[in-house]
Amino acid sequence: DISNDRLAELDMFFSSQIKTAYASKAAIAAAVKNAHLVIGAVLVPGAAAPKLVTREMLKTMKRGSVLVDIAIDQGGCFETSHATTHEDPVFEVDGVIHYCVANMPGAVARTSAFALNNATLPFALKLANLGAEAAMKADPHLANGLNVYNGKIAYKAVADDLGLPYEAWAG
Incomplete structure (x- = not known):
């Protein structure tokens, strides 16, 4: 997150059972590199989602890792995202599986x-x-x-x- 107050609230609520970090480019790159699953859930009300995970970051991920772009309805928060459907939900870029279904609640x-x-x-x-x-x-x-x-x-x-x-x- 980019709100220190929200990060403190999450730390208190979850009693340090989850790891939080300020969403800087360096922190995101480090987290993505070690992740098997990345869920992008960015919302900027009224605007397109920022591209937080670049293709260069994607190349550091392990093959078979998965990106889930919940922000795809707002353009997606991964540089390599494009909208998919429930009928054909995934695609692969550089060995990383992408799930970018628009209207996931559907x-x-x-x-x-x-x-x-x-x-x-x-x-x-x-x-x-x-x-x-x-x-x-x-x-x-x-x-x-x-x-x-x-x-x-x-x-x-x-x-x-x-x-x-x-x-x-x-x-």
């Missing part, structure tokens, strides 16, 4: 639908009961998730990524 559609419903229903109810403006004023999570409102892009990362003007929601 493999367990019923379970993911229940999970999505449970996560979003409270927000949908708030919007339905209060209306958009009042709901966003009452719940900062809704306001922080706003991308477009009244025809204007209200999320800076989206505007920047699309090269379009940004206008903050004035709620």
Whole structure:
């Protein structure tokens, strides 16, 4: 991670049962070199995922190692990633197996639908009961998730990524 607070929180929660590190290029290169499995789960809201594992880093991995790119829906976080499907899920580059299936939750559609419903229903109810403006004023999570409102892009990362003007929601 790139948040020291989040790293400290994880260390405390897992009582040092997992190893955490600040996500620098050197730390990622060292971790990748010794890994049999690398799961890339990078999200920059409203923007493409950064390419954190380069082809040069990939060449240091053991043959038969596996990369799973969960960020593939946002362009992928491995330089060698390209989207695959559930029907043809893997490919190999330099002896390293890549699994880059877009919409991974689609493999367990019923379970993911229940999970999505449970996560979003409270927000949908708030919007339905209060209306958009009042709901966003009452719940900062809704306001922080706003991308477009009244025809204007209200999320800076989206505007920047699309090269379009940004206008903050004035709620």
